[in-house]
Amino acid sequence: MPQTYRFPHRHLLGIEPLSPQDISAILDQARAFEEVCERPEIKIVPALRKRLIVNLFFENSTRTRNSFEIAEKRLSAEIINFDADTSSLSKGETLVDTALNLQAMHPDLIVMRHSAPGAHALLARHMKASIVNAGDGAHEHPTQALLDAYTLRKRFGRLDGLRVAIVGDIRNSRVVRSNLWLLTKMGAHVTLVGPPTLVPAELKETWPGIEIVHELEPVLPHQDAVMMLRCQFERGTGAFIPGQGEYVRFYQLNAQRLRLCRPDVAVLHPGPINRGVEITSEVADGPNNLILDQVTNGVPVRMAVLFLLCNPHGEQVP
Amino acid sequence: MPQANAPCLLDAKQMEVHLQRLCREISALFGSEDAIALLGIRTRGLYLAERLQAMLESNLQKEIPLGVLDITLYRDDLSELAGSPIVRPTEIPFSLKDRSVILVDDVLFTGRTIRAALDALLDHGRPKRVWLAVLVDRGGRELPIQAEFVGIKMDVAMTSRVSVHMKDVDGEDAVLLESRN
Numbered sequence: 001m002p003q004t005y006r007f008p009h010r011h012l013l014g015i016e017p018l019s020p021q022d023i024s025a026i027l028d029q030a031r032a033f034e035e036v037c038e039r040p041e042i043k044i045v046p047a048l049r050k051r052l053i054v055n056l057f058f059e060n061s062t063r064t065r066n067s068f069e070i071a072e073k074r075l076s077a078e079i080i081n082f083d084a085d086t087s088s089l090s091k092g093e094t095l096v097d098t099a100l101n102l103q104a105m106h107p108d109l110i111v112m113r114h115s116a117p118g119a120h121a122l123l124a125r126h127m128k129a130s131i132v133n134a135g136d137g138a139h140e141h142p143t144q145a146l147l148d149a150y151t152l153r154k155r156f157g158r159l160d161g162l163r164v165a166i167v168g169d170i171r172n173s174r175v176v177r178s179n180l181w182l183l184t185k186m187g188a189h190v191t192l193v194g195p196p197t198l199v200p201a202e203l204k205e206t207w208p209g210i211e212i213v214h215e216l217e218p219v220l221p222h223q224d225a226v227m228m229l230r231c232q233f234e235r236g237t238g239a240f241i242p243g244q245g246e247y248v249r250f251y252q253l254n255a256q257r258l259r260l261c262r263p264d265v266a267v268l269h270p271g272p273i274n275r276g277v278e279i280t281s282e283v284a285d286g287p288n289n290l291i292l293d294q295v296t297n298g299v300p301v302r303m304a305v306l307f308l309l310c311n312p313h314g315e316q317v318p
Numbered sequence: 319m320p321q322a323n324a325p326c327l328l329d330a331k332q333m334e335v336h337l338q339r340l341c342r343e344i345s346a347l348f349g350s351e352d353a354i355a356l357l358g359i360r361t362r363g364l365y366l367a368e369r370l371q372a373m374l375e376s377n378l379q380k381e382i383p384l385g386v387l388d389i390t391l392y393r394d395d396l397s398e399l400a401g402s403p404i405v406r407p408t409e410i411p412f413s414l415k416d417r418s419v420i421l422v423d424d425v426l427f428t429g430r431t432i433r434a435a436l437d438a439l440l441d442h443g444r445p446k447r448v449w450l451a452v453l454v455d456r457g458g459r460e461l462p463i464q465a466e467f468v469g470i471k472m473d474v475a476m477t478s479r480v481s482v483h484m485k486d487v488d489g490e491d492a493v494l495l496e497s498r499n
Contacts (some may be wrong), residue, residue, distance in 0.1 A: 035407035
């Protein structure tokens with residue numbers, strides 16, 4: 001990383017607009033914050049003192065919101081949690097009106113989760129504050145992909161040339177899209193695995209370098225990491241598969257299938273896990289799993305994103 | 319970025335003489351203490367601290383632990399910077415408790431870096447005491463901060479910048495006088 005590099009973005013709307021250098025910068029920056037998070041006593045730095053951050057969640061997400069909130073507190077930012085259920089939205093206010101009302105209170109940064117993919121870009125056009133996408137429908141979830149990449153880079157020392165299989169409900173996952181952008185930009189080989197109904201073939205149009213397969217066992221021996229996705233029954237996964245039993249039979253990562261993998265394979269899962277569905281407890285709690293490392297790494301990675309966006313470079317790009 | 323034809327304040331030989339003096343003064347005051355450590359401030363302070371560590375260890379015939387502080391997150395002008403530099407980790411691989419710590423930086427000017435370094439340091443623990451060693455004290459303090467160990471003192475105009483070059487990173491040992499901006 002050259003000394004003169006400065007992070008050029010004002011918003012984090014997705015991984016798609018980032019360059020490999022921007023991604024490396026965030027991951028490098030996160031290392032310094034990991035040190036802060038591991039301190040024996042004072043796990044807090046004054047870097048964002050006097051900055052106001054609004055957490056604007058239109059969809060429930062206890063984990064992501066908690067992780068962002070811890071990251072904000074460790075940077076000494078002032079925080080407002082805007083609960084969409086109790087707001088004027090239920091009285092019919094539009095998103096832009098909500099944004100303009102928030103703008104009138106001069107926040108420095110807004111962390112937003114919203115079910116509509118374009119909502120963040122819309123907000124970014126109407127506000128002076130920086131916008132961080134904390135998940136938008138089935139489109140992007142950039143900080144999840146960044147913490148996955150951080151976890152993989154920490155484990156393997158690199159992303160370039162790494163072989164990663166992403167298994168399960170690709171169709172309904174926003175994590176996958178951000179991960180596809182990130183991993184392909186950084187030179188990893190990605191294989192998507194799942195039943196044809198859950199793995200849209202048209203993903204190859206956007207990411208021609210990826211592989212799509214429908215059988216799990218043959219790909220397992222070649223992977224450095226296996227990322228299991230949650231079966232999102234609340235988002236309609238069930239409508240695309242004959243039944244949970246059948247899914248488990250073909251795609252569950254269990255001890256028997258883990259033995260097909262390299263002994264040092266890394267098992268990831270964005271959580272929350274459905275024990276006994278996409279992954280067995282034996283594997284989820286076993287020595288190959290990095291699932292709780294992902295949760296731990298989420299805080300320094302989000303600190304890095306917030307810190308870099310709050311001190312943007314002079315010539316800004318979106 | 320090194321400036322062409324910047325006047326040389328110290329050449330390699332003179333720099334070595336001042337480093338030796340720093341080392342002698344530190345040895346005289348701390349040589350008998352067991353729990354001491356050097357803490358270099360990124361980036362030039364770290365290289366200087368590494369140099370001092372080698373000299374002190376051969377002088378005193380004992381190991382001197384070395385840590386590194388990145389003070390960026392504690393700067394008082396952080397919100398005014400156009401673009402954050404990428405901050406690197408602070409590494410203090412020893413307990414600060416009951417230890418005498420020597421902060422090391424290349425140039426002492428306004429004192430603001432040292433203020434930030436003290437805040438960062440105290441977030442990591444409670445040392446017995448903290449001293450400051452610098453290669454060049456150029457005057458121009460904006461805070462009530464002073465160094466116990468000074469390689470060389472000089473009065474430098476506010477419009478100038480004192481730039482310390484170290485063999486390990488810059489290919490040469492020298493202290494240059496450059497114009498600011």
